[in-house]
Amino acid sequence: MLTDRIEAKWIDCFERTLALCAVEAGDAVAILSETQSRPLNVHLAELALARLGARAFHVVVPTPAQNAPVPIRSTGASDAIGGLAPAIAALARSTLVVDLTVEGLLHAPELPEILADGARLLMVSNEHPEALERLVPDPALEQKVKAGFRMLRSAKEMRVTSDAGTDLSIRLEGARPGGVWGYCTKPSQVAHWPGGLCLAFPAAGSVSGRLVMAPGDVNLTFKRYLETPVTLTIEDDYVTRIEGPGADAALMESYFAAWGDREAYAVSHVGWGMNPAARWDAMTMYDRRDINGTELRAFAGNFLYSTGANEVAGRYTPGHFDLPMRGCTIELDGSTVIDRGALQGDLACPPPMSLQARAGRRSSFSTVSAAATKSGSRRWVRFPASGLWPGTCRATANRPHCRK
Numbered sequence: 567m568l569t570d571r572i573e574a575k576w577i578d579c580f581e582r583t584l585a586l587c588a589v590e591a592g593d594a595v596a597i598l599s600e601t602q603s604r605p606l607n608v609h610l611a612e613l614a615l616a617r618l619g620a621r622a623f624h625v626v627v628p629t630p631a632q633n634a635p636v637p638i639r640s641t642g643a644s645d646a647i648g649g650l651a652p653a654i655a656a657l658a659r660s661t662l663v664v665d666l667t668v669e670g671l672l673h674a675p676e677l678p679e680i681l682a683d684g685a686r687l688l689m690v691s692n693e694h695p696e697a698l699e700r701l702v703p704d705p706a707l708e709q710k711v712k713a714g715f716r717m718l719r720s721a722k723e724m725r726v727t728s729d730a731g732t733d734l735s736i737r738l739e740g741a742r743p744g745g746v747w748g749y750c751t752k753p754s755q756v757a758h759w760p761g762g763l764c765l766a767f768p769a770a771g772s773v774s775g776r777l778v779m780a781p782g783d784v785n786l787t788f789k790r791y792l793e794t795p796v797t798l799t800i801e802d803d804y805v806t807r808i809e810g811p812g813a814d815a816a817l818m819e820s821y822f823a824a825w826g827d828r829e830a831y832a833v834s835h836v837g838w839g840m841n842p843a844a845r846w847d848a849m850t851m852y853d854r855r856d857i858n859g860t861e862l863r864a865f866a867g868n869f870l871y872s873t874g875a876n877e878v879a880g881r882y883t884p885g886h887f888d889l890p891m892r893g894c895t896i897e898l899d900g901s902t903v904i905d906r907g908a909l910q911g912d913l914a915c916p917p918p919m920s921l922q923a924r925a926g927r928r929s930s931f932s933t934v935s936a937a938a939t940k941s942g943s944r945r946w947v948r949f950p951a952s953g954l955w956p957g958t959c960r961a962t963a964n965r966p967h968c969r970k
């Protein structure tokens with residue numbers, strides 16, 4: 567059992583991650599939370615920011631009433647702010663927003679306005695700090711994720727196959743690619759911790775084929791490893807058939823149907839995990855309330871297929887599945903980037919550093935932070951052109967800082 571108490575080692579972890587976000591003494595940093603946030607992480611963020619000499623302040627909003635027919639989990643689309651203008655203004659005038667809302671602001675409609683004048687945002691996934699501790703960002707991952715992002719950006723087509731029977735074609739022309747390595751240093755940049763993900767939001771009418779989830783693959787909305795196979799037939803972006811002999815297919819069918827919304831069946835994003843420290847089997851070690859499952863999105867070599875909102879395709883729905891799968895082969899324009907679940911070539915990662923080794927590298931975290939700060943302009947600029955959270959929020963279409 568994990569106990570919710572402050573541990574010095576966890577303040578260290580938050581301090582390292584926030585230092586990687588180039589927090590400097592005197593920076594105005596907003597700690598955004600809601601009444602259902604994990605109090606331990608809110609407190610750890612505050613203590614770590616104090617160590618860094620930042621001028622932190624809290625923005626706390628009441629967790630809003632539920633407005634969906636089913637529980638919503640793990641979407642990254644928080645509705646906690648609810649358009650509240652004074653809260654948005656306070657966040658927008660910060661140097662950094664540490665996002666500790668339950669769902670996170672990655673897809674929140676307020677995000678473009680918060681970023682518009684240069685505030686950057688780190689979403690701390692709603693995990694127990696014991697999980698965050700293992701996944702403190704490693705600066706070595708940044709270049710790997712950027713390499714994957716560039717591959718996605720230049721490719722025209724992704725093909726995904728597996729021994730289980732997956733055979734999926736995804737057109738990438740018109741898609742919006744992105745990448746997250748776990749920290750943000752530049753104005754208007756967005757990251758999440760844990761990080762380690764390359765993904766793309768395809769344009770409308772880009773995905774067709776068959777997705778076969780095997781036992782051991784994951785449904786992160788349910789925080790559940792599949793025990794029975796599920797086959798999804800996908801036609802013109804939409805899941806049109808859900809087949810499987812067990813409870814896993816029935817649960818998916820039921821949750822899809824509960825929305826009463828065709829768009830919930832459509833593709834949201836596709837991509838792969840890049841983080842060698844993230845573990846596929848980690849979910850077995852935690853109670854559901856202890857994790858949000860971001861580690862499973864990021865484990866190196868997964869294929870991550872997601873259904874739900876996709877602004878690039880002009881689709882909006884709160885229904886969302888994130889489905890990390892093992893053992894898939896991913897080709898971009900015929901070139902293999904993942905072979906049966908193993909990253910290839912420039913994307914291949916060295917084994918993860920031990921926690922002890924990371925502790926020994928503590929001084930190098932400060933070095934990275936200082937370097938990032940030195941090179942990072944304080945002028946408010948728009949999203950730089952590489953390796954960024956792509957955003958899917960409703961309002962981003964007309965916002966230049968959210969475009970590639």
Ligand SMILES: [Fe+2]
Pocket residue numbers: 641642834835872886887888
């Ligand atoms: Fe997702």
